[in-house]
Amino acid sequence: MVRLDKAWIVATKDWEEIFKSKITLVSVILPFVVPLALPLFIIILYRYFGEDIGRFISKSELELLADVFPKLRDIDPNYAIIYLICVLVVPLLFIVFSLASISIVTADSFAGEKERGTIEALFATPLSDLELFIGKLLASFIPSILLTYSFFIITVILVNLSTLDYFGGFWYPPAEVAIAVLIIAPLYAFLGMTLVIWGSSRVSTVRDSSNYAGILVIPVLVFVIGVSVGALVISISYLVIFSVILVIVDLLALYICYKTFDRERLMISV
Amino acid sequence: MGLVVVENLVKLLGGRLVLDNISFVVDEGEAFCLLGPNGAGKTTTVRILLGIYRPDSGRVMVKGLDVHENLSEVKRVIGYLPETPSLYDRLTVYRNLEFYGHLFDIRGGELESRIREVSRLLGIEDWLNELVGRLSKGLRQRVAIARAILNNPEILILDQPTSDLDPGMAHSIRSTIRELNTDGGLTLIVCTHNLQEAEFICSKVAIINRGRVVGYGDIKELKRRMVKIHKFHIETLDPIKNKVHLFSELDYVIGAEITSDYSVIVSLNKKDLISDLITLMVSRGLRIFEVRYVEPSLEDVYLDLVGDHGEA
Numbered sequence: 001m002v003r004l005d006k007a008w009i010v011a012t013k014d015w016e017e018i019f020k021s022k023i024t025l026v027s028v029i030l031p032f033v034v035p036l037a038l039p040l041f042i043i044i045l046y047r048y049f050g051e052d053i054g055r056f057i058s059k060s061e062l063e064l065l066a067d068v069f070p071k072l073r074d075i076d077p078n079y080a081i082i083y084l085i086c087v088l089v090v091p092l093l094f095i096v097f098s099l100a101s102i103s104i105v106t107a108d109s110f111a112g113e114k115e116r117g118t119i120e121a122l123f124a125t126p127l128s129d130l131e132l133f134i135g136k137l138l139a140s141f142i143p144s145i146l147l148t149y150s151f152f153i154i155t156v157i158l159v160n161l162s163t164l165d166y167f168g169g170f171w172y173p174p175a176e177v178a179i180a181v182l183i184i185a186p187l188y189a190f191l192g193m194t195l196v197i198w199g200s201s202r203v204s205t206v207r208d209s210s211n212y213a214g215i216l217v218i219p220v221l222v223f224v225i226g227v228s229v230g231a232l233v234i235s236i237s238y239l240v241i242f243s244v245i246l247v248i249v250d251l252l253a254l255y256i257c258y259k260t261f262d263r264e265r266l267m268i269s270v
Numbered sequence: 271m272g273l274v275v276v277e278n279l280v281k282l283l284g285g286r287l288v289l290d291n292i293s294f295v296v297d298e299g300e301a302f303c304l305l306g307p308n309g310a311g312k313t314t315t316v317r318i319l320l321g322i323y324r325p326d327s328g329r330v331m332v333k334g335l336d337v338h339e340n341l342s343e344v345k346r347v348i349g350y351l352p353e354t355p356s357l358y359d360r361l362t363v364y365r366n367l368e369f370y371g372h373l374f375d376i377r378g379g380e381l382e383s384r385i386r387e388v389s390r391l392l393g394i395e396d397w398l399n400e401l402v403g404r405l406s407k408g409l410r411q412r413v414a415i416a417r418a419i420l421n422n423p424e425i426l427i428l429d430q431p432t433s434d435l436d437p438g439m440a441h442s443i444r445s446t447i448r449e450l451n452t453d454g455g456l457t458l459i460v461c462t463h464n465l466q467e468a469e470f471i472c473s474k475v476a477i478i479n480r481g482r483v484v485g486y487g488d489i490k491e492l493k494r495r496m497v498k499i500h501k502f503h504i505e506t507l508d509p510i511k512n513k514v515h516l517f518s519e520l521d522y523v524i525g526a527e528i529t530s531d532y533s534v535i536v537s538l539n540k541k542d543l544i545s546d547l548i549t550l551m552v553s554r555g556l557r558i559f560e561v562r563y564v565e566p567s568l569e570d571v572y573l574d575l576v577g578d579h580g581e582a
Contacts, residue, residue, distance in 0.1 A: 123321075124350035
């Protein structure tokens with residue numbers, strides 16, 4: 001029988017360890033400052049340099065982008081850059097930085113325990129493989145999701161307050177952005193986490209194992225390019241379908257990860 | 271039946287035969303040593319005993335229970351000090367002990383009093399609120415031992431308990447470990463390549479080399495049984511320095527080491543031939559003051575069985 005209280009004991013110990021390391025803490029939190037600061041920086045530039053900034057996008061380019069973001073047709077073209085940054089760039093940054101953040105925590109939690117040599121004593125306790133595995137998942141996933149949600153809420157509040165006069169009310173986030181940050185970012189980060197766990201049993205250092213999630217940045221870049229050239233359309237239905245696919249992929253990855261979670265292999269690769 | 275019974279263990283790691291039919295028994299209250307050079311298979315044996323590795327064949331029984339079929343029950347009666355650091359540097363000593371206590375289902379007041387008890391026993395009560403990362407190696411090892419006995423185990427397994435420690439600290443840790451056995455009644459299994467440590471702490475030994483048990487039994491008995499060379503310290507009343515040729519003439523004298531003008535250590539291949547040698551020495555005008563049998567050391571046994579590079 002799986003004892004979830006044991007898994008929780010492992011998770012809380014990991015959080016204490018992670019958050020007592022200033023380097024780890026900074027590496028985990030700092031990336032989220034970027035999606036928070038970027039739209040505010042652009043808005044401040046607007047305030048200082050006026051609407052000239054809005055003219056960096058030509059009418060023909062706006063027409064092209066309006067095919068992907070139909071709402072661009074309803075807003076003042078001068079504020080198109082603010083809109084695009086908030087709707088396209090910010091959610092992508094949240095996805096990428098949730099992935100980066102979870103990779104650091106997961107690597108510290110799994111490979112770190114190996115690297116520091118503490119895993120052997122842990123294996124000698126009456127903790128089952130599944131309890132240890134769940135504990136480590138909680139230790140990695142919960143901080144990442146909390147940070148993503150917290151920084152997104154702050155971003156939403158600040159973006160809305162600072163653009164009240166531009167867009168005439170609380171407009172952020174549109175449903176697509178909410179789905180991307182609140183559903184897709186955690187699901188994508190979860191996939192990254194499973195890759196790092198899988199990698200941790202094959203390498204012996206935190207640095208090596210955290211690299212395993214790096215591969216997931218490639219699809220994000222492909223997506224950005226696809227949207228930029230008008231090859232991909234962002235719609236709620238597509239995002240929902242993508243989320244469902246991600247759930248299935250995550251579950252499959254989790255299953256494979258647990259099935260390959262092997263004490264002996266972990267010890268041998270120390 | 272022994273408290274720990276290891277039967278015909280075979281283990282391959284990465285295609286290499288690491289354990290080749292290892293068997294031994296550890297009785298209750300015994301201080302048992304797994305002695306051997308680095309890479310002999312000691313740690314692998316212990317990891318199988320703890321259920322971390324699965325044997326390819328053979329089995330390990332603890333208190334009559336097969337380890338791999340009763341992992342959780344078996345782990346509750348074992349305390350383990352691995353060779354690698356087993357503590358979290360970023361947490362305090364107290365938090366480290368508390369964490370392990372929780373994993374063994376020790377909670378609340380019981381855990382609090384157990385932490386105080388093991389801290390007193392290991393002399394670490396003044397460092398409970400200190401971060402482990404700030405402790406000296408010796409103190410850290412004391413904390414690690416406190417952690418290993420926190421669950422009040424019946425068997426304590428220690429893998430290289432004094433490696434990396436200075437001689438003074440190593441002696442202090444060895445004394446503490448021995449007291450856990452002699453005063454606390456804990457059954458000990460100590461993995462080491464340190465002969466001094468093995469002899470100081472343990473009464474029984476399994477000497478392992480290249481995955482095989484090459485010597486096994488009570489240390490005193492083993493020394494008697496295994497030693498093929500018998501050394502005698504002979505003191506004379508007449509100068510012996512110029513009579514060294516006397517020993518080289520005799521085929522049963524394997525070696526003679528003049529230690530002073532009036533003393534020599536002779537090595538014989540048969541213990542009872544000492545009387546022949548003494549008779550001969552007296553007949554050649556050497557008056558004997560004292561003849562003493564030099565007890566063989568575990569080192570003699572070890573070198574005889576394992577060789578000086580672990581290659582016998």
